Amino acid sequence: MWSIDQRCFPPGIAYPRRELAAYIQHRGSFTVVAERAGEKPSVAGFIVAEASRRGVGHIITIDVLPASRRGGLGSQLLVAAEERLRHVPCHTVVLETAVDNTSALGFYKRHHYSVVKVVPRYYSTGVDAFVLEKQIEGPLPASTGP
Ligand SMILES: CC(C)(COP(=O)(O)OP(=O)(O)OC[C@H]1O[C@@H](n2cnc3c(N)ncnc32)[C@H](O)[C@@H]1OP(=O)(O)O)[C@@H](O)C(=O)NCCC(=O)NCCS
Numbered sequence: 001m002w003s004i005d006q007r008c009f010p011p012g013i014a015y016p017r018r019e020l021a022a023y024i025q026h027r028g029s030f031t032v033v034a035e036r037a038g039e040k041p042s043v044a045g046f047i048v049a050e051a052s053r054r055g056v057g058h059i060i061t062i063d064v065l066p067a068s069r070r071g072g073l074g075s076q077l078l079v080a081a082e083e084r085l086r087h088v089p090c091h092t093v094v095l096e097t098a099v100d101n102t103s104a105l106g107f108y109k110r111h112h113y114s115v116v117k118v119v120p121r122y123y124s125t126g127v128d129a130f131v132l133e134k135q136i137e138g139p140l141p142a143s144t145g146p
Helices: 001-009 017-026 073-086 100-110
Strands: 029-036 043-050 056-064 092-098 116-117 129-135
Touching: 001 017, 001 043, 001 056, 017 029, 017 043, 017 056, 043 073, 056 073, 073 100, 092 100, 100 129
Parallel strands: 056 092
Antiparallel strands: 029 043, 043 056, 092 129, 116 129
């Protein structure tokens, strides 16, 4: 998963191996992995999320390998994580993404996330982050798929 993360994010935004491992092992966190079927099944993407006691879920990272993008895999991972957080129960999901990550912003907009604030110089590269949020209480919106 660390090597996938390295391929999905630029240096300085991708997680150092130990940090990603710590998030995956953190109490309250979970990881959903998507496998590519075939003779030699391999991991095509994953999502790491955690639930706080305050009912707030946090998407730590979502990574889909370039060759597997725009086929609905990211959406399936995100919906699976939201469902699991909803059952904790969490009422809100938050996440951070780089302000210049246009594909992620398009993806999260499609999934009804809204920008709630900007964190200046959030990443070690000096890039700012948007904090995005979505309420997950109540029935799902009619269209969450791609
Ligand atoms: C963001 C990411 C997880 C999306 O995964 P994906 O499997 O391509 O997503 P989906 O196929 O489910 O896309 C669903 C919808 O999101 C939007 N979307 C996805 N990629 C997009 C892009 N590059 N530009 C604009 N909108 C995009 C589209 O509305 C898309 O629907 P469509 O393909 O019918 O137009 C993937 O691009 C990725 O891993 N990026 C690198 C890591 C990253 O930036 N993670 C998010 C920040 S934490």
